[in-house]
Amino acid sequence: MKQHGKTLLQEELGFSLIELLIYMTLLGILMAMVFSSFTPVMRTSSRQWRIAETKVETGVGLDLLRSDLEHAGFGLPWEFPVGVTPSPYSEPAAPTAPAAMNDFPNVPRAVTSEDASALSLNGSDYLAIKGLNVVRSNSSQKWGWLGRDIAHAVSIQSLSDDAFDDSGADADRVIVIRPQVSPGENRRLVLDGTNYFAKPTAAALAPFAPPETPRDPNGERYLLYGLDDSDPRRPFNRTDYYINNAGVPAQCAPGTGTLVKATLNHGDDNFFILPIVDCVADFQVVYYLDTNGDGGWDTRVDASGLNGLTAQQIRERVKSIRCYVLTHEGGVDATYTHPNANINVGQVDTDGVTLLAGAGRTFDLNASIGATWANYRWKVYSLAVTPRNLQ
Structure with a gap:
């Protein structure tokens, strides 16, 4: 408050309307400048996060496939008693699964596949693996x-690690193999x-046990494998x-599907579907065979290369x-352009370009995916597995 003569004048403090504007x-x-630089950073961060998520999920899924291939043949019988076919014995046929996968009435083959299968999207390969522990149940791990x-x-x-469960409706069913x-x-x-299965009790397994000998308990012993917790x-x-091609996530390119692990149920001969890799355009299987018996591989074949081979030959x-x-x-x-519409899904020669014979196929993205194929970051994942349970 200021005094000027006899008049008191009040001084106002603050901002004028023009200053506020x-x-x-x-x-x-300033905020527009901040957001204009922040938005691309967020887009890049989100894109990198989705890429990293894809890599992790793909790695986990392919580890399941690797494990099953390593265990192909685990617990499989190599022979049936002469002139006798086990009962029951059934596998699903087309259109549920390729008829060529079925082994009845013969002993099961550890691995089979179909090239350019009508049951796999884009005419990719179809792979079937047989072994006791390719199913992740309590019984099959025993x-x-x-x-x-x-x-x-x-x-x-x-x-x-877990003892056999021999009680209740969900008791283990086991098979017996004479080594x-x-x-x-x-x-x-x-x-x-x-009949080939029983609950793991002494009474139930008595018809399957080795005969008495004077050398017991150091006499002959049979192998015992858990199969399922219902009648097989x-x-x-x-x-x-x-x-x-069912239930494909929205972020996947058109024309892609989901690589699945389909476990065949004993109860109803239906498959339990487990998605393992999303946004898959092609799946190829290649075998390396020893055809001259020297212990090393000498022949490379595609998914049809096991056709006509017996379980023993495989x-x-x-x-x-x-x-x-x-x-x-x-x-x-939309800011990314993939360089080539043709991708080698398989093993290439030392020049890094030429696809080796019998080692997969060249996949045409434009033909299968459509006009937006170039706006996706395509990658071929590969795994090489030595089966450890065939012999």
Whole structure:
């Protein structure tokens, strides 16, 4: 408050309307500059996050495929008793699965596949793997011995982390395999008539146990494998891999599907579908075979290369299995242009360009994906596996 003569004058403090307008204008310009630089950073960050997520999920999914290929043949019988077919024994046929995958009435083949399958998207390959532990159930992860104790009573010994479950409706069902019958006759499925499974109790396994000998408990012992917790429909477990076009995530390119692990159920012969890799355009399977018996591979064949081979020939000849998966990382990106519409999904020569014979195929993205194919970051994942349970 100031006094001027006899008049009191009041001094007002603050901003004028014009000053406020100037301030708000400058603030708006500054915020626009901040957001204009922040938005691309957020887009880049989101894109990189989606790419990283794709890599992690793909790695986990392919680890399942690798594990199943390594265990192909685990617990499979190599022989049935002469003139006897186990019962029950069924596998699904087309259109549920390729008829060529079925082995009835023969012993199961550890691995089979179909080239350019009508049941796999874009005419990619279809792979079937057989072995007890390719199904992730409590029963299928158990194994042990069946023999006799010092009193010649049936003796069950579990060699897995979990003991066999022998009680209740969900008790394990097990199969019994005799490791060696005579020279040249190995891993024969033990039957009670035509039946091949039982609950893991001494009473139930008595018809499957080795005969009494004076050497018990150090006499002959049979292999015991957990199969399922319901009455089985076949003396093995099976899981299939192919590209499914149902339930594809929205971020996937048109014309792509999901690589799935399809586990064959014993209860109803239907498949339980587990997605393992999203946004897959192609899936190729390649085998490396020993055809001259020297222990190393000498022949490379595509997914049809095992056609006509018996279970024994597959066990003896397959030395390595390679799988190739064509997918894209992240979602569509209008700022990105993929360099080539033709991608080699398989093994290439030392020049890095030429696809080797019998080692996959060249996939045409433009033909299968359409006009937006170039706006996706395409990548071929590969894995090479040496099966460890064929012999």
